[in-house]
Amino acid sequence: NAGVTQTPKFQVLKTGQSMTLQCAQDMNHNSMYWYRQDPGMGLRLIYYSASEGTTDKGEVPNGYNVSRLNKREFSLRLESAAPSQTSVYFCASSMTSGSVNEQFFGPGTRLTVL
């Protein structure tokens, strides 16, 4: 099992450009999450999908959109990138059934917006 995979690993954008970050998991997990990691601020939740067909805003959703394409895939889109969106983006997934609530993380995408 590959676990949680993310593409691309690195990306440089110019202000105003758009891009989509891809995430996929092969663990049959119900829930998926997008976080951004900034120095001194830890991980902040951007959007999440508690189950296939649903998405909800997290702590910092402005400037982003998401799509839960199917149970495996959850993409994050930046419509018009801004320098403030320079960050490392992590996708995660979890089973969310019973008492199990461990989130499994992808390797991250390092995004720089010039």
Added chain:
Amino acid sequence: AQRVTQPEKLLSVFKGAPVELKCNYSYSGSPELFWYVQYSRQRLQLLLRHISRESIKGFTADLNKGETSFHLKKPFAQEEDSAMYYCALSGMDSSYKLIFGSGTRLLVRP
């Protein structure tokens, strides 16, 4: 408001010394608390959770509801413990989303 506070950005200790990484939380209810760890060039991964009440890699953490704390402790630090440690909280709603603290970098010197 739900919040997780890790007051130390950096904690530097010598090998063999005791370690305590502090975590305080704010939540109206009974949350689930976790410690996640990110070693250099590796993915963020779960270290331990309070409901398991187990010791992982020599680390333990006790949930103190009175002080709303979940400090991570290890009696004798090892160089391989050097990493970024995040305390996280999950509410008991159906989303299972996590709220992370800002993280503490642990540096264990030889």
